Amino acid sequence: MKPLRIGLYGGSFDPPHNAHLTLARLARDQLGLDELVLVPAGQPWQKADRAMAPPADRAAMLRAMIDGEPGMRVDECELKRTGPSYTLDTVLELQARPEYRGAGWFLVLGQDQYARLHTWHRWQDLLARVTLAVAGRDGEQPKPSTPVAAVPHQVQALPMPAMPLSSSDVRERIDRGQSIAEVVPPGVARYIDRTHLYRS
Structure with a gap:
Protein backbone atom coordinates (compact mmCIF):
# COMPACT_ATOMS: atom_id res chain seq x y z
CA MET A 1 0.00 0.00 0.00
CA LYS A 2 1.39 3.37 -1.03
CA PRO A 3 2.00 5.91 1.72
CA LEU A 4 -0.40 8.82 1.80
CA ARG A 5 0.63 12.06 0.12
CA ILE A 6 -0.49 14.96 2.32
CA GLY A 7 -0.20 18.66 1.52
CA LEU A 8 -0.14 21.44 4.09
CA TYR A 9 -1.19 24.93 3.05
CA GLY A 10 -1.15 27.54 5.80
CA GLY A 11 -1.77 31.25 5.88
CA SER A 12 -3.75 34.07 7.39
CA PHE A 13 -6.50 33.70 4.75
CA ASP A 14 -7.77 37.15 5.71
CA PRO A 15 -9.81 36.77 3.55
CA PRO A 16 -9.21 33.76 1.29
CA HIS A 17 -9.44 34.69 -2.39
CA ASN A 18 -9.30 33.19 -5.88
CA ALA A 19 -5.51 32.95 -5.97
CA HIS A 20 -5.59 30.88 -2.76
CA LEU A 21 -8.11 28.51 -4.33
CA THR A 22 -6.14 28.28 -7.57
CA LEU A 23 -2.98 27.33 -5.68
CA ALA A 24 -4.87 24.81 -3.54
CA ARG A 25 -6.27 23.08 -6.62
CA LEU A 26 -2.91 23.20 -8.36
CA ALA A 27 -1.14 21.61 -5.40
CA ARG A 28 -3.76 18.89 -5.00
CA ASP A 29 -3.70 17.96 -8.68
CA GLN A 30 -0.02 18.46 -9.60
CA LEU A 31 1.30 16.70 -6.50
CA GLY A 32 -1.26 13.89 -6.63
CA LEU A 33 -2.26 14.54 -3.03
CA ASP A 34 -4.57 12.27 -1.10
CA GLU A 35 -5.44 15.26 1.06
CA LEU A 36 -4.66 18.95 1.21
CA VAL A 37 -4.92 20.33 4.75
CA LEU A 38 -5.56 24.08 4.89
CA VAL A 39 -4.53 25.67 8.18
CA PRO A 40 -5.60 29.21 9.09
CA ALA A 41 -2.90 30.83 11.20
CA GLY A 42 -3.61 31.59 14.83
CA GLN A 43 -1.15 34.37 15.64
CA PRO A 44 1.18 34.81 12.64
CA TRP A 45 4.37 36.06 14.27
CA GLN A 46 5.42 37.86 11.08
CA LYS A 47 2.14 39.80 10.86
CA ALA A 48 1.90 41.11 14.39
CA ASP A 49 1.45 44.69 13.19
CA ARG A 50 -2.12 44.22 11.91
CA ALA A 51 -5.34 43.11 13.55
CA MET A 52 -6.91 40.24 11.63
CA ALA A 53 -10.49 39.08 11.28
CA PRO A 54 -11.56 36.80 14.15
CA PRO A 55 -10.23 33.23 13.91
CA ALA A 56 -13.72 31.71 13.66
CA ASP A 57 -14.51 33.94 10.67
CA ARG A 58 -11.29 33.11 8.85
CA ALA A 59 -11.88 29.38 9.37
CA ALA A 60 -15.49 29.72 8.17
CA MET A 61 -14.42 31.62 5.04
CA LEU A 62 -11.81 28.97 4.31
CA ARG A 63 -14.45 26.24 4.56
CA ALA A 64 -16.68 28.25 2.24
CA MET A 65 -13.79 28.53 -0.22
CA ILE A 66 -13.22 24.76 -0.45
CA ASP A 67 -16.88 23.74 -0.26
CA GLY A 68 -17.37 21.03 -2.89
CA GLU A 69 -13.63 20.61 -3.50
CA PRO A 70 -12.62 16.94 -3.15
CA GLY A 71 -9.53 16.09 -1.13
CA MET A 72 -9.39 19.33 0.84
CA ARG A 73 -10.17 20.06 4.48
CA VAL A 74 -9.62 22.83 7.04
CA THR A 82 -1.72 29.62 22.29
CA GLY A 83 1.24 31.79 21.39
CA PRO A 84 2.76 32.49 17.96
CA SER A 85 1.91 30.19 15.05
CA TYR A 86 5.02 28.39 13.85
CA THR A 87 4.76 26.11 10.83
CA LEU A 88 7.11 23.55 12.37
CA ASP A 89 4.82 23.13 15.38
CA THR A 90 1.91 22.45 13.04
CA VAL A 91 3.90 19.94 11.00
CA LEU A 92 4.98 18.11 14.16
CA GLU A 93 1.41 18.03 15.48
CA LEU A 94 -0.10 16.72 12.26
CA GLN A 95 2.65 14.20 11.57
CA ALA A 96 2.12 12.71 15.04
CA ARG A 97 -1.53 11.86 14.34
CA PRO A 98 -2.17 8.14 13.81
CA GLU A 99 -4.07 8.65 10.57
CA TYR A 100 -1.00 10.24 8.99
CA ARG A 101 1.57 7.67 10.10
CA GLY A 102 4.10 7.07 7.32
CA ALA A 103 2.70 9.79 5.06
CA GLY A 104 4.81 11.92 2.78
CA TRP A 105 4.36 15.64 3.46
CA PHE A 106 4.38 18.60 1.08
CA LEU A 107 4.42 22.17 2.37
CA VAL A 108 2.71 24.47 -0.13
CA LEU A 109 4.06 28.01 -0.25
CA GLY A 110 4.75 30.88 -2.60
CA ARG A 129 10.39 16.93 7.52
CA VAL A 130 8.65 18.12 4.34
CA ALA A 150 23.14 25.72 1.50
CA SER A 167 -5.91 39.66 0.70
CA SER A 168 -5.05 43.32 1.30
CA ASP A 169 -6.40 44.11 -2.21
CA VAL A 170 -9.66 42.39 -1.30
CA ARG A 171 -9.94 44.23 2.03
CA GLU A 172 -9.36 47.56 0.29
CA ARG A 173 -12.07 46.82 -2.26
CA ILE A 174 -14.53 46.03 0.52
CA ASP A 175 -13.62 49.15 2.44
CA ARG A 176 -14.19 51.25 -0.69
CA GLY A 177 -17.56 49.61 -1.28
CA GLN A 178 -16.43 47.88 -4.48
CA SER A 179 -17.60 44.45 -5.62
CA ILE A 180 -15.42 41.45 -4.75
CA ALA A 181 -17.45 38.97 -6.81
CA GLU A 182 -14.62 38.46 -9.31
CA VAL A 183 -11.78 38.07 -6.80
CA VAL A 184 -13.13 35.70 -4.13
CA PRO A 185 -15.10 32.44 -4.40
CA PRO A 186 -18.90 32.89 -4.21
CA GLY A 187 -19.21 31.31 -0.76
CA VAL A 188 -16.59 33.68 0.64
CA ALA A 189 -18.31 36.70 -0.90
CA ARG A 190 -21.62 35.65 0.65
CA TYR A 191 -20.03 35.16 4.06
CA ILE A 192 -18.37 38.59 4.00
CA ASP A 193 -21.60 40.24 2.87
CA ARG A 194 -23.56 38.52 5.63
CA THR A 195 -21.09 39.32 8.43
CA HIS A 196 -20.01 42.80 7.24
CA LEU A 197 -16.35 41.92 7.73
CA TYR A 198 -13.64 44.41 6.70
CA ARG A 199 -15.95 47.42 6.65
CA SER A 200 -14.59 50.40 8.52
Whole structure:
Protein backbone atom coordinates (compact mmCIF):
# COMPACT_ATOMS: atom_id res chain seq x y z
CA MET A 1 0.00 0.00 0.00
CA LYS A 2 1.39 3.37 -1.03
CA PRO A 3 2.00 5.91 1.72
CA LEU A 4 -0.40 8.82 1.80
CA ARG A 5 0.63 12.06 0.12
CA ILE A 6 -0.49 14.96 2.32
CA GLY A 7 -0.20 18.66 1.52
CA LEU A 8 -0.14 21.44 4.09
CA TYR A 9 -1.19 24.93 3.05
CA GLY A 10 -1.15 27.54 5.80
CA GLY A 11 -1.77 31.25 5.88
CA SER A 12 -3.75 34.07 7.39
CA PHE A 13 -6.50 33.70 4.75
CA ASP A 14 -7.77 37.15 5.71
CA PRO A 15 -9.81 36.77 3.55
CA PRO A 16 -9.21 33.76 1.29
CA HIS A 17 -9.44 34.69 -2.39
CA ASN A 18 -9.30 33.19 -5.88
CA ALA A 19 -5.51 32.95 -5.97
CA HIS A 20 -5.59 30.88 -2.76
CA LEU A 21 -8.11 28.51 -4.33
CA THR A 22 -6.14 28.28 -7.57
CA LEU A 23 -2.98 27.33 -5.68
CA ALA A 24 -4.87 24.81 -3.54
CA ARG A 25 -6.27 23.08 -6.62
CA LEU A 26 -2.91 23.20 -8.36
CA ALA A 27 -1.14 21.61 -5.40
CA ARG A 28 -3.76 18.89 -5.00
CA ASP A 29 -3.70 17.96 -8.68
CA GLN A 30 -0.02 18.46 -9.60
CA LEU A 31 1.30 16.70 -6.50
CA GLY A 32 -1.26 13.89 -6.63
CA LEU A 33 -2.26 14.54 -3.03
CA ASP A 34 -4.57 12.27 -1.10
CA GLU A 35 -5.44 15.26 1.06
CA LEU A 36 -4.66 18.95 1.21
CA VAL A 37 -4.92 20.33 4.75
CA LEU A 38 -5.56 24.08 4.89
CA VAL A 39 -4.53 25.67 8.18
CA PRO A 40 -5.60 29.21 9.09
CA ALA A 41 -2.90 30.83 11.20
CA GLY A 42 -3.61 31.59 14.83
CA GLN A 43 -1.15 34.37 15.64
CA PRO A 44 1.18 34.81 12.64
CA TRP A 45 4.37 36.06 14.27
CA GLN A 46 5.42 37.86 11.08
CA LYS A 47 2.14 39.80 10.86
CA ALA A 48 1.90 41.11 14.39
CA ASP A 49 1.45 44.69 13.19
CA ARG A 50 -2.12 44.22 11.91
CA ALA A 51 -5.34 43.11 13.55
CA MET A 52 -6.91 40.24 11.63
CA ALA A 53 -10.49 39.08 11.28
CA PRO A 54 -11.56 36.80 14.15
CA PRO A 55 -10.23 33.23 13.91
CA ALA A 56 -13.72 31.71 13.66
CA ASP A 57 -14.51 33.94 10.67
CA ARG A 58 -11.29 33.11 8.85
CA ALA A 59 -11.88 29.38 9.37
CA ALA A 60 -15.49 29.72 8.17
CA MET A 61 -14.42 31.62 5.04
CA LEU A 62 -11.81 28.97 4.31
CA ARG A 63 -14.45 26.24 4.56
CA ALA A 64 -16.68 28.25 2.24
CA MET A 65 -13.79 28.53 -0.22
CA ILE A 66 -13.22 24.76 -0.45
CA ASP A 67 -16.88 23.74 -0.26
CA GLY A 68 -17.37 21.03 -2.89
CA GLU A 69 -13.63 20.61 -3.50
CA PRO A 70 -12.62 16.94 -3.15
CA GLY A 71 -9.53 16.09 -1.13
CA MET A 72 -9.39 19.33 0.84
CA ARG A 73 -10.17 20.06 4.48
CA VAL A 74 -9.62 22.83 7.04
CA ASP A 75 -7.74 22.09 10.27
CA GLU A 76 -7.99 24.59 13.14
CA CYS A 77 -4.99 23.31 15.12
CA GLU A 78 -3.23 26.69 15.03
CA LEU A 79 -6.36 28.55 16.11
CA LYS A 80 -6.56 26.34 19.20
CA ARG A 81 -2.89 26.77 20.08
CA THR A 82 -1.72 29.62 22.29
CA GLY A 83 1.24 31.79 21.39
CA PRO A 84 2.76 32.49 17.96
CA SER A 85 1.91 30.19 15.05
CA TYR A 86 5.02 28.39 13.85
CA THR A 87 4.76 26.11 10.83
CA LEU A 88 7.11 23.55 12.37
CA ASP A 89 4.82 23.13 15.38
CA THR A 90 1.91 22.45 13.04
CA VAL A 91 3.90 19.94 11.00
CA LEU A 92 4.98 18.11 14.16
CA GLU A 93 1.41 18.03 15.48
CA LEU A 94 -0.10 16.72 12.26
CA GLN A 95 2.65 14.20 11.57
CA ALA A 96 2.12 12.71 15.04
CA ARG A 97 -1.53 11.86 14.34
CA PRO A 98 -2.17 8.14 13.81
CA GLU A 99 -4.07 8.65 10.57
CA TYR A 100 -1.00 10.24 8.99
CA ARG A 101 1.57 7.67 10.10
CA GLY A 102 4.10 7.07 7.32
CA ALA A 103 2.70 9.79 5.06
CA GLY A 104 4.81 11.92 2.78
CA TRP A 105 4.36 15.64 3.46
CA PHE A 106 4.38 18.60 1.08
CA LEU A 107 4.42 22.17 2.37
CA VAL A 108 2.71 24.47 -0.13
CA LEU A 109 4.06 28.01 -0.25
CA GLY A 110 4.75 30.88 -2.60
CA GLN A 111 8.08 32.04 -3.95
CA ASP A 112 7.99 35.09 -1.67
CA GLN A 113 7.79 32.80 1.38
CA TYR A 114 10.48 30.49 -0.01
CA ALA A 115 12.81 33.46 -0.45
CA ARG A 116 12.58 34.34 3.24
CA LEU A 117 12.28 30.84 4.66
CA HIS A 118 15.58 31.30 6.49
CA THR A 119 13.79 33.78 8.80
CA TRP A 120 11.28 31.12 9.95
CA HIS A 121 11.38 29.44 13.34
CA ARG A 122 13.67 26.35 13.23
CA TRP A 123 13.55 26.30 9.45
CA GLN A 124 16.29 23.66 9.16
CA ASP A 125 14.13 21.22 11.14
CA LEU A 126 11.20 22.04 8.88
CA LEU A 127 13.21 21.28 5.73
CA ALA A 128 14.07 17.85 7.14
CA ARG A 129 10.39 16.93 7.52
CA VAL A 130 8.65 18.12 4.34
CA THR A 131 9.06 18.52 0.62
CA LEU A 132 8.54 22.15 -0.31
CA ALA A 133 6.01 22.74 -3.08
CA VAL A 134 6.76 26.26 -4.30
CA ALA A 135 4.44 28.22 -6.56
CA GLY A 136 6.56 30.09 -9.07
CA ARG A 137 4.79 32.82 -10.96
CA ASP A 138 4.85 32.87 -14.76
CA GLY A 139 6.57 29.48 -14.85
CA GLU A 140 9.64 30.63 -12.94
CA GLN A 141 11.62 28.00 -11.06
CA PRO A 142 11.80 28.29 -7.25
CA LYS A 143 14.70 30.42 -6.04
CA PRO A 144 15.90 29.86 -2.46
CA SER A 145 17.79 32.37 -0.36
CA THR A 146 21.51 31.75 0.11
CA PRO A 147 21.11 30.19 3.61
CA VAL A 148 18.36 27.82 2.44
CA ALA A 149 20.27 26.87 -0.71
CA ALA A 150 23.14 25.72 1.50
CA VAL A 151 20.94 23.16 3.28
CA PRO A 152 19.96 20.00 1.36
CA HIS A 153 16.18 19.83 0.94
CA GLN A 154 13.45 18.58 -1.37
CA VAL A 155 11.62 21.12 -3.49
CA GLN A 156 9.04 20.80 -6.24
CA ALA A 157 7.86 23.60 -8.50
CA LEU A 158 4.17 24.40 -8.90
CA PRO A 159 3.54 26.36 -12.13
CA MET A 160 1.19 29.01 -10.80
CA PRO A 161 -0.50 31.28 -13.37
CA ALA A 162 0.00 34.99 -12.92
CA MET A 163 -2.66 36.24 -10.46
CA PRO A 164 -1.75 39.66 -9.06
CA LEU A 165 -4.14 39.43 -6.14
CA SER A 166 -3.70 39.69 -2.37
CA SER A 167 -5.91 39.66 0.70
CA SER A 168 -5.05 43.32 1.30
CA ASP A 169 -6.40 44.11 -2.21
CA VAL A 170 -9.66 42.39 -1.30
CA ARG A 171 -9.94 44.23 2.03
CA GLU A 172 -9.36 47.56 0.29
CA ARG A 173 -12.07 46.82 -2.26
CA ILE A 174 -14.53 46.03 0.52
CA ASP A 175 -13.62 49.15 2.44
CA ARG A 176 -14.19 51.25 -0.69
CA GLY A 177 -17.56 49.61 -1.28
CA GLN A 178 -16.43 47.88 -4.48
CA SER A 179 -17.60 44.45 -5.62
CA ILE A 180 -15.42 41.45 -4.75
CA ALA A 181 -17.45 38.97 -6.81
CA GLU A 182 -14.62 38.46 -9.31
CA VAL A 183 -11.78 38.07 -6.80
CA VAL A 184 -13.13 35.70 -4.13
CA PRO A 185 -15.10 32.44 -4.40
CA PRO A 186 -18.90 32.89 -4.21
CA GLY A 187 -19.21 31.31 -0.76
CA VAL A 188 -16.59 33.68 0.64
CA ALA A 189 -18.31 36.70 -0.90
CA ARG A 190 -21.62 35.65 0.65
CA TYR A 191 -20.03 35.16 4.06
CA ILE A 192 -18.37 38.59 4.00
CA ASP A 193 -21.60 40.24 2.87
CA ARG A 194 -23.56 38.52 5.63
CA THR A 195 -21.09 39.32 8.43
CA HIS A 196 -20.01 42.80 7.24
CA LEU A 197 -16.35 41.92 7.73
CA TYR A 198 -13.64 44.41 6.70
CA ARG A 199 -15.95 47.42 6.65
CA SER A 200 -14.59 50.40 8.52
